[in-house]
Amino acid sequence: MIHGRGDLRVEELPVPEPGPGEALVAVRYGGVCGSDLHYWRHGGVGDFLLKEPMLLGHEVVGTVLSYGSPAPSAPAAGTAVAVHPATPCGRCPECADGRRHICRDTRYLGSAARLPHVQGGFAARIVVPAGQLRPLPAGLELRRAALAEPLSVxxxxxxxxxxxxxxxxxxxxxxxxxxxxxxxxxxxxxxxxxxxxxxxxxxxxxxxxxxxxxxxxxxxxxxxxxxxxxxxxxxxxxxxxxxxxxxxxxxxxxxxxxxxxxxxxxxxxxxxxxxxxxxxxxxxxALRFDTEFDEALPLLAARPAFDGLVSAVVPVTEAESAFALAADRGRSCKVLLDFGG
The missing domain is CATH 3.40.50.720 (NAD(P)-binding Rossmann-like Domain)
Structure with missing residues (x-):
């Protein structure tokens, strides 16, 4: 949780309950992004300033635990998944034009662009819309799959x-x-x-x-x-x-x-x-991505060399150390938080 500039905390939160059309996911890994570092160092990203405590993180992978209601087209419970972090509105001119990645009313995990802020994915258990789940292709482990969001960018x-x-x-x-x-x-x-x-x-x-x-x-x-x-x-x-x-x-x-x-x-x-x-x-x-997320997963599965870009995996209990390491580009490339099994 980020509470303000330089105020990063590891806190105990209640396990969320999925509602209709939502999934409960056990997060395994979360990649520390430059925007996460901006919230930590500066209390905001560009014009998006923290106005309330917020869960960081939008590069997350894990395992489906359950659904709030039957979701026949969604990955079954127990499936390893990557989480697409964006929920476009589907109504604005940009969405109608097929450019959902620049939706003017999108919800993006771990973003202070709107109030209340959109809570992020750096938690052991998160609830997300079932439509944001992507099952991992054969041969793609969760650790490498954590690169799916930045690779999509x-x-x-x-x-x-x-x-x-x-x-x-x-x-x-x-x-x-x-x-x-x-x-x-x-x-x-x-x-x-x-x-x-x-x-x-x-x-x-x-x-x-x-x-x-x-x-x-x-x-x-x-x-x-x-x-x-x-x-x-x-x-x-x-x-x-x-x-x-x-x-x-x-x-x-x-x-x-x-x-x-x-x-x-x-x-x-x-x-x-x-x-x-x-x-x-x-x-x-170039801002974010849309369908490229679905292209990133098979590319990651086909190229083990991507593993070389993950420079460290740090337990979430040492989150501040992980952020400091990620901010030191002389010592790291992509740093992952590990939320356990």
Whole structure:
């Protein structure tokens, strides 16, 4: 539970009761996301500020225990599942247009975007709509399946970039999302992937994910920088820093595509907008995901190499230590909380 800036607590809560159309899930693992860290460090994410205590967490997997009412199309009790964290309204213009991931009235696990806040999934037992459950494919263990939500974010970003097969892709930022963008671009057939970051440890995780070339972002003399005839075709900005966006705009080819995936700080962000015009660069945003969640699970099942991106599994009783580790990108990639059997 997050109670305010720097006030993270492990508390005893009553076991919730599922209502009609809802499932009770025993959570096994929960991935610590950058937004969880923002709530912990700053008491909010962008304009979404904590106004009441909130359960964090939206990257959760576990086992179905029971339902509040018969759910013939839902996974049977005892099934290992991943939880899709979004419940779009189904009524707004965006939902009607098939873009449910930008629904203006969505409910997202562990989000302070609305009041009362939407409680998250970092609890041993949670209740969620049955329609948000996805059974794990054969061969996919819960530990690796905990990457489904962030991998879905990465898959959506690559989809926003358009066709990447046979192309040179640049990714700025080698945090967990950036590394998963590398894996998603590789799965989509990218011919070459270059990744930049400030931290050598983060760049090593990018290599694990499938990067061909890694570059120190603070070293202009690094021979790995794309240039001239080797300009990139597509760039995905995953650092959430204005400098990363500037790098993408300067290195993408004329007529290329830049996808802004990292959440930039609130307020105005200076960037080389003249290049958007003079090179006719397409600048596209990418937010969350929708059906990509269903694509992430078989991809995770087929590629054991994803295990290398899980840098630590920490008991939930040591949650604050887990958050501190996840915030230290020099020591970690994806950190999971373990809620037990």
């Amino acid at each position: 990465a898959l959506h970003a690559v989809r926003r970039a358009g066709a990447v097969a046979g192309r040179h892709v640049l990714v700025t930022g080698a945090g967990p999302i950036g590394c998963l963008v590398v894996a998603a671009a590789r799965a989509a057939g990218a011919a070459r992937i270059t990744v930049t970051d400030l931290l050598p440890a983060a760049l090593e995780y990018a290599r694990v994910a499938g990067a061909d070339t890694v570059v120190r972002a603070d070293d202009p003399a690094d021979a790995g920088w794309p240039s001239g005839a080797h300009e990139v075709d597509v760039a995905v900005e995953a650092s959430g820093a204005a400098a990363g966006l500037d790098t993408c705009l300067r290195l993408v080819r004329r007529g290329g595509v830049v996808v802004q995936l990292g959440m930039l700080p609130p307020g105005p962000t200076p960037f080389a907008g003249n290049l958007v015009v003079s090179r006719e660069i397409e600048l596209r945003g």
